[in-house]
Amino acid sequence: AQTVTQSQPEMSVQEAETVTLSCTYDTSESDYYLFWYKQPPSRQMILVIRQEAYKQQNATENRFSVNFQKAAKSFSLKISDSQLGDAAMYFCALGGVGYTGGFKTIFGAGTRLFVKA
Amino acid sequence: SQTIHQWPATLVQPVGSPLSLECTVEGTSNPNLYWYRQAAGRGLQLLFYSVGIGQISSEVPQNLSASRPQDRQFILSSKKLLLSDSGFYLCAWSVGPSPVLFGPGTRLTVL
Numbered sequence: 001a002q003t004v005t006q007s008q009p010e011m012s013v014q015e016a017e018t019v020t021l022s023c024t025y026d027t028s029e030s031d032y033y034l035f036w037y038k039q040p041p042s043r044q045m046i047l048v049i050r051q052e053a054y055k056q057q058n059a060t061e062n063r064f065s066v067n068f069q070k071a072a073k074s075f076s077l078k079i080s081d082s083q084l085g086d087a088a089m090y091f092c093a094l095g096g097v098g099y100t101g102g103f104k105t106i107f108g109a110g111t112r113l114f115v116k117a
Numbered sequence: 118s119q120t121i122h123q124w125p126a127t128l129v130q131p132v133g134s135p136l137s138l139e140c141t142v143e144g145t146s147n148p149n150l151y152w153y154r155q156a157a158g159r160g161l162q163l164l165f166y167s168v169g170i171g172q173i174s175s176e177v178p179q180n181l182s183a184s185r186p187q188d189r190q191f192i193l194s195s196k197k198l199l200l201s202d203s204g205f206y207l208c209a210w211s212v213g214p215s216p217v218l219f220g221p222g223t224r225l226t227v228l
Contacts, residue, residue: 102168
């Protein structure tokens with residue numbers, strides 16, 4: 001079974017500082033995808049960044065970057081120069097082939113990020 | 118561009134009543150469709166996903182069911198709601214390995 005674990009229920013960061021959110025996963029698939037989503041108070045889910053498992057290079061999107069360690073099944077998100085608008089719930093997600101050949105995406109429990117002014 | 122609609126946005130229902138939540142996707146064809154539930158302050162639980170018309174995979178045994186009568190329509194139903202069915206229900210779609218994109222959600226309160 002595929003699982004996603006986010007061991008940090010809450011994190012806090014000072015504005016302009018850097019924070020890293022942790023995620024570990026488990027899958028028997030050799031080809032899969034990893035995502036980080038942000039859910040602000042509006043509850044709209046927003047894709048932050050994605051990583052294809054076959055790519056060794058870590059994905060980056062402006063102030064957001066990941067540290068993808070395939071052998072360790074670890075996928076952490078680093079937010080640089082944190083801004084007040086980064087305060088949200090962050091979900092790590094794993095996408096892979098589902099039981100009937102489709103593509104199934106499952107999510108971790110989330111990490112709530114607080115940004116202090 | 119692709120858009121995803123969910124309705125209703127908010128619903129308050131008594132215990133034992135039926136449920137029907139609808140989701141439609143525009144601007145894409147043959148998407149994978151998903152129903153997730155998010156309890157207050159919790160993560161997303163995958164309830165059902167569908168790779169095509171009439172094809173439903175259930176992830177969690179419960180009193181909910183899903184149907185996909187058309188390519189871009191996904192319906193979540195229940196014959197008798199329980200208190201534990203309260204939560205925020207999110208419909209989502211993807212095409213192959215692309216990231217899932219979410220609808221605005223339905224907040225369900227069962228009293």
